[in-house]
Amino acid sequence: MILITGGNGYIGTEIAKILLKKREDFRIMDNLSGSNPLNLLYLNRIDFFWGDVRNDEDLRLAFKDVEIVIHLAAKLPTTPGLLDKVEEVAKIEEINYSGTLNVLEEARRKDTTLIFASTCNVYGIGENISEESKPNPLNPYAESKLEAEKACIDYVEKYGMDIKILRLASVYGFSPGVRFNLVVNYFVLRGLLGYKLAVFGNGDNWRPFIHVHDAATAFLHLIDNGKRGEIYNVAESNLRIIDVAKTVKKNVNPQIDIELVREIKPEFSYSVDSSKFLKTGYKFRHNFESGILHLVEKLKSLKSQKI
Numbered sequence: 001m002i003l004i005t006g007g008n009g010y011i012g013t014e015i016a017k018i019l020l021k022k023r024e025d026f027r028i029m030d031n032l033s034g035s036n037p038l039n040l041l042y043l044n045r046i047d048f049f050w051g052d053v054r055n056d057e058d059l060r061l062a063f064k065d066v067e068i069v070i071h072l073a074a075k076l077p078t079t080p081g082l083l084d085k086v087e088e089v090a091k092i093e094e095i096n097y098s099g100t101l102n103v104l105e106e107a108r109r110k111d112t113t114l115i116f117a118s119t120c121n122v123y124g125i126g127e128n129i130s131e132e133s134k135p136n137p138l139n140p141y142a143e144s145k146l147e148a149e150k151a152c153i154d155y156v157e158k159y160g161m162d163i164k165i166l167r168l169a170s171v172y173g174f175s176p177g178v179r180f181n182l183v184v185n186y187f188v189l190r191g192l193l194g195y196k197l198a199v200f201g202n203g204d205n206w207r208p209f210i211h212v213h214d215a216a217t218a219f220l221h222l223i224d225n226g227k228r229g230e231i232y233n234v235a236e237s238n239l240r241i242i243d244v245a246k247t248v249k250k251n252v253n254p255q256i257d258i259e260l261v262r263e264i265k266p267e268f269s270y271s272v273d274s275s276k277f278l279k280t281g282y283k284f285r286h287n288f289e290s291g292i293l294h295l296v297e298k299l300k301s302l303k304s305q306k307i
């Protein structure tokens with residue numbers, strides 16, 4: 001049995017969709033704080049446990065008969081300004097770091113394999129960064145993920161646990177729990193609705209990207225591939241934000257404008273090298289353009305559905 005913590009979210013619902021198709025046994029644990037409960041209805045026939053990774057008793061119950069854990073539950077940054085709020089930062093720390101410690105402890109007790117969802121955001125600034133480079137987390141979210149990574153490595157070294165860490169690029173594309181507060185999906189939505197795309201600075205800052213289906217299969221791939229205690233960058237492409245906007249304009253709606261908001265300087269610019277992950281035998285299904293076209297097709301088909 002596979003347990004997906006935070007499984008009702010954007011990536012978790014895509015993993016669930018794949019596991020349902022493969023008829024594999026899995027359970028979702030989620031406290032529904034950061035995702036729409038309707039996602040669960042979309043994914044009917046699932047074993048769902050309403051619980052919080054900050055609660056030991058919830059974890060004890062959710063881990064029943066579990067052999068593999070995909071640990072996605074996290075508090076993601078919402079609006080950048082909110083990251084300055086003390087309560088927001090405390091919650092990020094509590095869920096992403098302390099919550100991961102609880103998951104690690106339960107995984108150790110039950111002797112399960114664990115795949116941990118970290119982020120390429122831990123790098124902050126740099127080009128073509130490999131896993132060997134020193135991280136430079138520039139916000140509380142990235143810091144919490146880096147601290148949680150260190151705890152994972154600690155558990156591998158102390159207890160010999162089977163843990164792998166995936167530093168994931170920015171995700172885009174359609175899943176049963178698709179979110180639109182991520183740059184690519186947000187641009188696609190605006191494009192479809194005929195609104196201009198605002199790009200900060202000159203838009204020459206880099207970001208790594210991955211389609212949500214590939215993100216989901218990357219987690220599943222690492223269950224049986226890769227080495228314990230290792231960290232893997234997982235990005236299909238690295239693009240400048242201005243090129244993201246241009247690709248969306250070209251493929252979604254050539255009529256819309258791209259506006260450069262020069263007075264706002266982008267916080268980060270980083271591109272990553274995923275060759276270590278590719279050496280484990282993984283192949284991406286989507287490239288950036290095909291992923292966008294797939295999202296547009298899905299959104300258009302939903303638009304034509306009767307309510």
Ligand SMILES: NC(=O)c1ccc[n+]([C@@H]2O[C@H](COP(=O)([O-])OP(=O)(O)OC[C@H]3O[C@@H](n4cnc5c(N)ncnc54)[C@H](O)[C@@H]3O)[C@@H](O)[C@H]2O)c1
Binds near residue numbers: 168
């Ligand atoms: N989406 C991305 O671009 C991206 C990029 C890099 C890394 N990641 C990482 O991948 C993971 C999944 O991301 P996502 O985009 O699916 O996020 P999401 O916000 O869509 O899903 C996270 C889920 O965790 C649940 N959750 C939050 N706090 C919880 C708690 N205390 N106990 C139990 N469940 C809780 C939420 O309800 C939500 O369903 C996260 O750990 C995230 O940091 C995501």
